[in-house]
Amino acid sequence: MNNRLKVLRAERNWSQADLASKLEVSRQSVNAIETGKYDPSLPLAFRIARLFDLPIEQIFADN
Amino acid sequence: MTCNPFGKNVSPAVRRYTQGILFTMSGYVLAVLGTTFYVHAHHPTGLMLYALSAIPAFCIFAMLGVVVIYLRDEKDEFQRVLVVRALLTAAFAILALSAYMDFLRSYGNLPALPPFTDFVAFWMIFGLAQLIQSIRANGGTDE
Numbered sequence: 001m002n003n004r005l006k007v008l009r010a011e012r013n014w015s016q017a018d019l020a021s022k023l024e025v026s027r028q029s030v031n032a033i034e035t036g037k038y039d040p041s042l043p044l045a046f047r048i049a050r051l052f053d054l055p056i057e058q059i060f061a062d063n
Numbered sequence: 064m065t066c067n068p069f070g071k072n073v074s075p076a077v078r079r080y081t082q083g084i085l086f087t088m089s090g091y092v093l094a095v096l097g098t099t100f101y102v103h104a105h106h107p108t109g110l111m112l113y114a115l116s117a118i119p120a121f122c123i124f125a126m127l128g129v130v131v132i133y134l135r136d137e138k139d140e141f142q143r144v145l146v147v148r149a150l151l152t153a154a155f156a157i158l159a160l161s162a163y164m165d166f167l168r169s170y171g172n173l174p175a176l177p178p179f180t181d182f183v184a185f186w187m188i189f190g191l192a193q194l195i196q197s198i199r200a201n202g203g204t205d206e
Contacts, residue, residue, distance in 0.1 A: 024139075
């Protein structure tokens with residue numbers, strides 16, 4: 001699954017650690033999602049969407 | 064699980080896991096030393112021998128329980144996935160290795176491995192798998 005997490009994070013000038021802290025996950029988790037090594041669960045995807053105030057489909061896209 | 068389980072930024076679940084593993088592992092070492100000493104000194108038989116053998120086995124069971132509690136309490140789903148992957152890697156590796164060793168023994172009349180080899184090897188492979196995954200998960204830039 002592709003995602004725009006890195007771009008959205010960069011637009012807000014957040015580091016991976018900043019984003020991890022806001023999502024209450026580890027920096028490793030953010031890194032794994034950004035690099036496509038891990039697809040988040042639906043609850044975590046919703047948390048990400050709420051944080052960026054965007055619909056899920058504007059952040060994550062099916063291959 | 065993060066690389067440094069004693070660091071400031073670890074989750075309460077990791078802290079409890081680290082304390083639990085240290086406690087149960089220490090208990091296991093003490094139980095093995097204590098029961099081995101007792102068995103060699105007093106040569107117990109029957110029910111007593113069964114009870115003594117159960118003490119270190121209980122520590123192993125408790126150690127696995129600590130892992131189960133960690134998986135229940137860890138809120139970070141990716142960290143849970145890493146631990147489950149490491150557990151599966153260790154379990155598969157031990158099953159494959161022990162099957163291989165059994166066949167080798169059966170066909171080649173080789174002596175059996177020392178007792179508790181599987182247990183020690185399981186935790187070593189589990190730790191190694193966690194370390195490798197942790198290094199891989201830490202890769203990537205933070206721009």
